[in-house]
Amino acid sequence: MRANQDYIRRQKPDGLSCRRRRWLDYLTGDTWASSNIDYWVRCGNPFDCWHEGDEVIFQLSGYAEPGIPEHLQKLAENLPFSLGWCDRGFLYEVHWEEPMFANGSGGCIGSVVVNPEDGRDPWMYRITKTGRGNDLWSAMNAAFEAPEVEVVNETAVNRQAA
Structure with a gap:
């Protein structure tokens, strides 16, 4: 729905139509992120979670960029x-x-x-962060603490090894 509203707003001839509106959180009514997962989703990044045996796996997917140290x-x-x-x-x-x-x-x-000849982008790259736990909360917290793993050709490659 909001994507449609943004598209319609950009089609209007007035100069104000391109301004991005800050959407309110549907639960809190706030414009600021209230947690790590709230911020992650507001940045447009997805997550996934599933069970493997008695363990919950929580995986964050998104993009990262190398900063100048x-x-x-x-x-x-x-x-x-x-x-x-x-x-x-x-x-x-x-x-x-x-x-x-x-x-x-x-x-x-x-x-x-x-620049390596494998076609990867030097300034923006896909990553995953995966956490495991006994419940959803502990798995999610572990995912935020986990190291970034670069996704190369849909295969995760440990960033330290690359």
């Missing part, structure tokens, strides 16, 4: 050359550029130096 951002601000780091088989570099923003302040720019 905080310590490299701080180092790059004071160095005249680029710094590199590896993640998921990609080699990235970061350098400081000033001015970068309209107010004259500087910032970090990241780029891909070495």
Whole structure:
């Protein structure tokens, strides 16, 4: 229903039609996420849960993006050359550029130096996080604490091994 309303709103000729409305939570009436799962779903990410024997499995699916490591951002601000780091088989570099923003302040720019030839996107990738427990609540909490596992060609690959 809300997707239809958004589509109709974008078709109107007035300039205000493209503004995204913040939808209220149907239970609480609030516009802010009230829990981890509430935030996950509001970001458009799905989840699934099922039983295997006496165990409940809860799986979060979504997308992640590699961020420039905080310590490299701080180092790059004071160095005249680029710094590199590896993640998921990609080699990235970061350098400081000033001015970068309209107010004259500087910032970090990241780029891909070495791109594996397997067709994966260097900046956005699918992940799953899976938790197990005796009940739904403990399995869901375990999923949020679980490490990200990258999904490559519909097959989960442990991020640390990639």
